[in-house]
Amino acid sequence: MGTNHDHLQDPHPAAPARGRPLRLGVGGPVGSGKTALVAALCRTLGRELDLAVVTNDIYTTEDADFLRGNAVLPDDRITAVRTGCCPHTAIRDDISANLDAVESLERRHGRLDLVIVESGGDNLTATFSRGLADRQIFVLDVSGGDKVPRKGGPGVSGADLLVVNKTDLAPLVGADLAVMDRDAARVRGGRPVVFGSLREDPGAPEIAAWVRSVLAEHRSAGPAPGSADAALPTGAP
Numbered sequence: 001m002g003t004n005h006d007h008l009q010d011p012h013p014a015a016p017a018r019g020r021p022l023r024l025g026v027g028g029p030v031g032s033g034k035t036a037l038v039a040a041l042c043r044t045l046g047r048e049l050d051l052a053v054v055t056n057d058i059y060t061t062e063d064a065d066f067l068r069g070n071a072v073l074p075d076d077r078i079t080a081v082r083t084g085c086c087p088h089t090a091i092r093d094d095i096s097a098n099l100d101a102v103e104s105l106e107r108r109h110g111r112l113d114l115v116i117v118e119s120g121g122d123n124l125t126a127t128f129s130r131g132l133a134d135r136q137i138f139v140l141d142v143s144g145g146d147k148v149p150r151k152g153g154p155g156v157s158g159a160d161l162l163v164v165n166k167t168d169l170a171p172l173v174g175a176d177l178a179v180m181d182r183d184a185a186r187v188r189g190g191r192p193v194v195f196g197s198l199r200e201d202p203g204a205p206e207i208a209a210w211v212r213s214v215l216a217e218h219r220s221a222g223p224a225p226g227s228a229d230a231a232l233p234t235g236a237p
Contacts, residue, residue, distance in 0.1 A: 012131025030121030
């Protein structure tokens with residue numbers, strides 16, 4: 001895979017939205033709770049949406065194995081990508097392996113509503129190409145200290161949703177959540193931020209509600225021209 005760390009330019013054009021599932025990227029540092037968030041979304045949304053997951057690890061399939069072991073989805077709806085390189089490269093610079101995995105799931109399961117792509121653990125620069133992910137969530141945790149949001153970086157400042165996880169640990173690590181909230185608001189220019197603890201609230205209802213709203217927006221693009229659905233009149237089943 002080639003490497004291009006110019007974070008100001010996306011090397012791939014955005015994928016046309018019409019007639020395909022919403023693709024949601026989930027990124028963040030190692031241990032921030034990305035896999036726990038993916039599991040929470042699968043549990044909360046799995047009964048109402050047709051969804052699938054692609055996980056990324058450099059050499060193992062650990063994250064996919066965790067999701068399968070916790071039975072958040074049927075096994076054939078979870079695909080693992082071994083990137084063999086910097087996680088950032090596989091979600092932004094050379095997205096071919098991830099894109100192949102996403103498209104394979106789409107072909108295998110037909111009309112999916114949502115495909116979640118979890119990045120391998122990376123740093124504050126990690127962002128998804130819009131050629132791979134329509135929307136992206138970046139996950140931080142408070143154990144890194146309350147200074148992390150003000151350090152910014154493309155992941156923190158540019159993600160469609162910032163999740164600050166493990167708020168229950170704030171008193172133990174001396175992190176000031178009010179400071180984190182203030183700094184996150186400043187660097188994100190009004191983009192939404194959710195604070196919470198996936199350990200204490202494993203259903204992640206606020207984040208799931210955000211995903212539903214994004215999915216509704218994605219669906220408003222309508223079916224692909226020339227598809228069977230495009231020929232159906234309004235209100236047709």
